[in-house]
Amino acid sequence: MISFLSINNLKLSGRKGKSIIYKKIKLVYLRKIFTSLIKMKSIVLPAYNGNVLRAMLGLKVMEVDIPKISDEEVLVKIAAAPCNPSDIAFMQGKYNVVKKLPALMGFEGSGVVVDAGNNTVAKSMMGKRVACFTQSQTSGTWTEFAKIHYKNCIPARDAIDDEQASTLYINPITAIGLIEYAKQKKAKAIVQNAAGGQLASFIRMLAKKEDITVVNIVRKPEQQQKIIDQDNSIVLCSATDNFEEELVETIKAEKVDLCFDAVGGEEAAQLFNALEPNSDLLIYGGLSNKDIAGLNTMDIIFKNKKILGFNALDWIGQKNESDFLELTNKIQSLFEEKFIQTSISGIYSFDEVVKGLKYYIQNMSEGKILIKPTL
Ligand SMILES: NC(=O)c1ccc[n+]([C@@H]2O[C@H](COP(=O)([O-])OP(=O)(O)OC[C@H]3O[C@@H](n4cnc5c(N)ncnc54)[C@H](OP(=O)(O)O)[C@@H]3O)[C@@H](O)[C@H]2O)c1
Missing domain, CATH: 1.20.5 (Single alpha-helices involved in coiled-coils or other helix-helix interfaces)
Incomplete structure (x- = not known):
């Protein structure tokens, strides 16, 4: 052949x-x-398991049917696909997407369009390299081929390699959406946690462009120094004894009135309570896997402090096609100019996926791990 x-x-x-x-x-x-071709190799999740290690060990490399595409879909031959916190939450059964089991893994990736439905835009993508995203019940990106709605494909510019293109969709869109929120609120300073992560690093860069000060919070002291060295930013470590006082003082001194929270649980409550009147806590991630308890009720009633959620897919769902095109062009330019880049800690074959995932959950701040079907 x-x-x-x-x-x-x-x-x-x-x-x-x-x-x-x-x-x-x-x-x-x-x-x-x-x-x-009829069959393809895929990483398959046979059962959800709240214990992340058991969930990972349950993953199987299997031959499955190549998904059939509809008129508005394309078939992407996957070049690379990252593991994101959403993939970890998904295999634990703790994400908002629950697929029928056995399920195909992976929400994001990059590759070449090798088949397209009858829709004119879908057909125009034939042969093109794209960044893609799917939450379909019958598709996934940790596979050789993924069926993707044409609206969830971003044609990738030549200067952006397959590895970076595989991370072009969800995090950059989220970071831009969050910064748009900060601009609408006319925030001059924000505080964000999980600051050693990839999305947080995009937020730092985009905020700098808008002249917005960022107060960063990490949970490991080694991350604190790393970000200070990289960006000369303000970084607090939640593991230090006087963290709470430092947080309150810094929020006051920097005039922070907006918080981006990726953690939830106790940390979200701590952040909310530390914020000044008229501030917003915008929650976009639940890395702690815990609900929020301990919020100061009086602050909500009398200090005009708000708690909101942010979901990138809802945010882009409100955009028309031309606004979405403008957004994806902006993202491509940011990657092309290397203004933002995803750190990649390792690239793994299908057979090495458990090894890669174990490394990722122990070293999340080092960067994404990618899965490559061709290895
Ligand atoms: N709402 C949306 O539309 C949307 C879109 C995209 C992403 N997200 C969310 O954004 C968050 C960050 O994603 P990412 O791709 O940037 O992740 P990432 O690159 O894998 O980084 C995750 C970061 O979170 C830290 N972390 C993990 N668990 C933590 C915990 N329990 N408490 C405090 N810090 C913790 C890690 O630090 P260590 O090194 O200390 O482990 C790491 O720095 C995730 O929750 C993801 O689901 C939301």
Whole structure:
């Protein structure tokens, strides 16, 4: 069989017309080869398990059917897919997406469109490299092929490699959405926790552009020094004895009136209580896996302090196609200029996925682990 690589590397030499013909032949070959395949390798979750280690150990590499696409979907040959906290929560059965078991893993990735439905935009993506996202019951990105709605694909510019492209969708959109919220609130300073993570690093960079001060909170002392060295930012460590007093003082001194919380639980309550009147606590993650207790009720009633949630998918759901295009162009430019980049701590094959996941949950601040079907 002709390999994908040889097709992909077809030289488009000669005059322009000739190269267009070669391109068309290449697309026809792509579709022919990949639609003739029936099975693909995938990482499959057979059962949810609240114990993260047991959930990971339960994962299986299996041959499954390649999903059938509808008119508005494309089939992406996955090049790389990251593991995000949402994947960890999902396999524990603690995420807002619950799939019928056995389930395909992975929500985000990058790759080449090798088949497309009849929709005009979907068809226009044939042969293109895309960043993609899916929460479909019958798809996943820790697979050889993923079916994706065309609206959840961002064509990736050449300067952005497959690894960075695989992280182009959810975190950059979320960081931009959060900063938009800060701008609407006219916040001059924000406080954020889980500050050693990738999304938090994007928030720091985007905030700098808008002249918004960021007070960062990490839970490990080594993270504190790392961020100070990288960004010369204000960083507090929640593990220090006087953290609470330091937090209150810093919020007052920096005139913080907005908090981005990715942790929930006790830490969210601590942050809320430390905020000044007229401040907002915007919760976008639940890394502690705990509900929030211990909020100061009087502050909510008498100090005009608000608690809100932020979900990137709802935020982009409110955008029309041209606004979404503008947003994705902005993200591509930020990655192309290397203004923001995702740190990657390791790349793993399907067979090494448990090893990779174990490394990730113990070293989240080092960066994402990626899964590559071709390894
Ligand atoms: N709402 C939305 O639309 C949306 C979209 C995208 C992402 N998110 C959420 O954003 C959060 C960050 O995502 P990410 O991709 O940046 O993650 P990431 O790069 O994997 O980093 C996670 C960070 O959180 C820290 N952390 C983990 N558990 C913690 C805990 N219990 N308490 C305090 N810190 C903790 C880690 O620090 P250590 O090194 O100390 O473990 C690490 O620095 C996640 O909750 C994710 O689900 C939400």
